[in-house]
Amino acid sequence: MALLISTLGFKVFDKVKQISPKANDVDTFFIKTSTGTDAQGQQTEEGFVVLKGSKIAEKEVPSFKGPQFKNAYNLRKKLITEEIIKIEQGELILIKDYLFSSPSSAAMVVMGRSANGRTEWKTAAGLQLKDIEKYQ
Numbered sequence: 077m078a079l080l081i082s083t084l085g086f087k088v089f090d091k092v093k094q095i096s097p098k099a100n101d102v103d104t105f106f107i108k109t110s111t112g113t114d115a116q117g118q119q120t121e122e123g124f125v126v127l128k129g130s131k132i133a134e135k136e137v138p139s140f141k142g143p144q145f146k147n148a149y150n151l152r153k154k155l156i157t158e159e160i161i162k163i164e165q166g167e168l169i170l171i172k173d174y175l176f177s178s179p180s181s182a183a184m185v186v187m188g189r190s191a192n193g194r195t196e197w198k199t200a201a202g203l204q205l206k207d208i209e210k211y212q
Contacts, residue, residue, distance in 0.1 A: 105197035124179040132168035136188035148184035
């Protein structure tokens with residue numbers, strides 16, 4: 077059962093390794109926007125982990141509710157409903173490390189809009205995830 081579900085791309089049985097952000101570490105990536113997103117994440121063998129304490133954009137753009145973004149939109153709503161993303165002091169906060177299947181799904185959920193995670197996630201020095209992947 078776990079193998080089948082994992083093969084379909086759902087990471088429900090995978091344990092998230094405890095990791096922590098280091099602002100000068102090329103393994104930690106950031107998204108910070110004017111819409112309130114201030115998230116940190118790390119690429120792992122299992123997928124892309126957005127770290128506990130990340131601030132999530134409060135609202136989604138209208139087009140994010142369209143059929144092409146259905147999975148990311150529904151995942152974002154699910155995380156809010158299950159209080160994995162919670163309102164704290166007027167901001168949406170991720171209350172525990174969360175494993176996403178890809179950097180793009182992570183970026184879309186935290187930003188509330190369409191996003192290419194390989195260009196949105198950047199190191200503290202401003203290098204995009206796609207640039208780091210080229211040299212690994």
